[in-house]
Amino acid sequence: MNPQTSAATGSPATSSAAMDNTGTDKIVLDQVSAGTVLPPLGYDVSATTVVLGALASRDWRPMHHDHKFATERNGTADIFLNTPNLAAWFERYITDWTGPKGRIGRLTFRIRDSVFPGDHMVFAGTVSGTEIDESGCGWASVDISVTAGDRLCCTCTARVALPTDGTDNPWTRRSEDWKP
Amino acid sequence: MTEPAPAADLPEDVRALIGKAQYHETATFPVEMGYSYNTLAATENGNPLYWDFEVAEQLTGGMTLPVSTLSLWMRPHRWAPGATGEQVALKTHFDLKERLGLPEAIMSDNTLIGYEPVRPGDVISHHQVLRSISDVKTTKLGTGRFWVIDVEYHNQNGDLVGVESYTGFGYRRSTEVNS
Numbered sequence: 195m196n197p198q199t200s201a202a203t204g205s206p207a208t209s210s211a212a213m214d215n216t217g218t219d220k221i222v223l224d225q226v227s228a229g230t231v232l233p234p235l236g237y238d239v240s241a242t243t244v245v246l247g248a249l250a251s252r253d254w255r256p257m258h259h260d261h262k263f264a265t266e267r268n269g270t271a272d273i274f275l276n277t278p279n280l281a282a283w284f285e286r287y288i289t290d291w292t293g294p295k296g297r298i299g300r301l302t303f304r305i306r307d308s309v310f311p312g313d314h315m316v317f318a319g320t321v322s323g324t325e326i327d328e329s330g331c332g333w334a335s336v337d338i339s340v341t342a343g344d345r346l347c348c349t350c351t352a353r354v355a356l357p358t359d360g361t362d363n364p365w366t367r368r369s370e371d372w373k374p
Numbered sequence: 375m376t377e378p379a380p381a382a383d384l385p386e387d388v389r390a391l392i393g394k395a396q397y398h399e400t401a402t403f404p405v406e407m408g409y410s411y412n413t414l415a416a417t418e419n420g421n422p423l424y425w426d427f428e429v430a431e432q433l434t435g436g437m438t439l440p441v442s443t444l445s446l447w448m449r450p451h452r453w454a455p456g457a458t459g460e461q462v463a464l465k466t467h468f469d470l471k472e473r474l475g476l477p478e479a480i481m482s483d484n485t486l487i488g489y490e491p492v493r494p495g496d497v498i499s500h501h502q503v504l505r506s507i508s509d510v511k512t513t514k515l516g517t518g519r520f521w522v523i524d525v526e527y528h529n530q531n532g533d534l535v536g537v538e539s540y541t542g543f544g545y546r547r548s549t550e551v552n553s
Contacts, residue, residue, distance in 0.1 A: 243416070250412035252449035253463075268478055269515060269547050277481045277540070279416060281442040286419035294423035294433060298441050302485040365434045365491070374487050 220293025223324055223332035223356045232291045232319035232336065237283075239275070239342075241311040247279030274308035284338060284350050287317040295357050297364040299333070299374025303350035313342035322351075329371040332358040381509045381519070388473055391504045397465050398501045401447045402454075405496040409446055410439045434491060441488035444527055444536040447498040466502045466523050467542050476518045476544030483541035490533040497530040505539070518545030 237243075241261075248258035253276045256263035264273045275283070281301055289296050309315050319338040326332050334356050340348040353374060355364035414424055422429040423438070430437045450461035462468050471479050492498065505522040525538045 237418075246412075246416040250409065250416040250446075251443070252409070252446040254449075254452045255462075268480070277484050278442060278445050279413075281484060281486050282413050282417045282419070282440065285440055285442040286414075286417040286421070289419070289421045289423075294421050294429055298488055300485065300487045301442075302483070304483045305481065363433060368490070372489065374489065 221291065221296070221356055222360065222362075223326070223334065223358050226321050226324060226334050226356070228321055228323050230321040232287070232317075232321075232338075235287050235290065235317040237315050237317075239309055239311055239313045239315055241273065244273050244275055244279075244309075244311060247282065248276045251276060251278035251282070253278060270308055270310075272310040272312075274310050277305070280305065280309070280340075280348060283315075283317070283340075284352065287319065287338065288336065288352055288354055291319070292354060292356060295363055295365070297355040297367075298352060299355055299372075300353040301350060302352075303338075303348050305348050307342075307345050307347045309340065309342055309347050313347075315340055315342050315347065319352075324356075326358060327373055329367070329373065330358065331364060331367055331371065331373065332356045332362070381507055383509075384507055385473070388470070388507065391466075391469075392506065393503065395501045395503050398499070399448065400499040401497055402451070403447075405439060405447060405492055405494055405498065407437065407439075407494050410443060413440060413443050413446075436493060438491035438493055441486060441492075441536065444486065444488070444492065445525070445538060447492075448500045448525075448527070464502065464523065464525070464540065466504050467521070467540070467544075470504070470507070470519075470521055470542075471544045474519060474544060476546055478516065478547060479518075479542050479544040480515065481540055481542050482520065483539075485537075485539040487537045488535075489537075490529065490535045492529065492535050496535075498527055498535065499530075500525055500527045511543075513543065513545070515543070516545035516547040518543060 245259045257268045258273055258276045261273055264270045284301055285298060317340055319336050322335045322337050324334050334354050336352045338350040410424055449463040503524045505524055508520040510519060520541055520543050523540050527536045529535050
């Protein structure tokens with residue numbers, strides 16, 4: 195069985211134990227190509243998940259902590275993950291895969307359906323292409339989806355810089371050498 | 375980039391906002407690691423770049439903050455001495471809700487671009503630019519308009535640290551509920 199898959203459900207396992215990102219030289223550009231599949235990440239979302247994420251991003255809007263407001267005013271099924279926290283989840287998913295040398299240049303995501311308490315959200319990603327730009331920076335483009343059961347909640351395209359070899363470090367790039 | 379032509383039925387004062395930089399503001403407190411840890415904890419993100427000073431020093435010359443924390447520095451306190459009413463971020467979004475009579479809103483799309491890394495002690499400034507407003511649309515949530523707002527962030531040295539673009543949908547529910 196895939197160690198990142200839950201024995202009980204067959205779906206991606208929950209929590210941070212699913213992936214380890216402690217190594218600094220986890221992935222270099224040569225190791226990925228179009229079609230490379232990222233390890234999935236599953237997470238059981240609770241009301242606490244939603245509220246933690248909203249408050250961490252200083253988003254005090256009530257639809258992210260007040261069930262009554264969310265359902266009766268906004269007309270949503272429950273409180274739901276806020277936009278900056280979704281970005282943070284995408285960031286975590288990507289850098290779990292890249293390790294700390296991976297440097298996110300750009301995230302573009304569309305929220306198609308909200309993520310609610312009680313959802314088991316699953317991140318899945320596939321590399322759509324790689325390139326080395328004119329400054330020598332290596333990039334991977336990654337398509338990511340977030341699903342909850344049979345609902346497609348978010349789609350995301352990420353442009354992430356990866357080291358081109360063991361000595362390269364995207365974090366050293368500044369100004370005109372950084373083209374996210 | 376060519377923006378779509380503004381919807382023809384928009385009030386003139388709203389049309390005039392398109393492309394205009396607004397709300398040039400500076401954060402009321404410097405960047406600090408506490409919010410980084412809150413965000414990392416909320417997403418169970420163990421990236422050692424943000425937890426281990428030695429790794430951070432080796433890779434980036436010191437501690438930095440996750441790019442996804444970019445917007446939080448410009449979000450006002452929920453309450454502050456002398457402030458009246460609800461303190462909100464992304465004021466252009468709330469202005470449009472009010473001016474267009476659309477009491478509810480959600481965000482549908484977000485683009486986040488990272489430039490110079492944000493570091494503890496930085497003081498972030500930003501401005502907002504309304505890029506476009508759609509014709510009236512009806513979705514499962516209600517009837518309203520989509521709008522795109524760009525936000526550009528700089529540090530105290532004037533370095534560009536990031537750009538965000540939000541697509542919001544302001545709407546009135548089909549069966550309006552009063553609050």
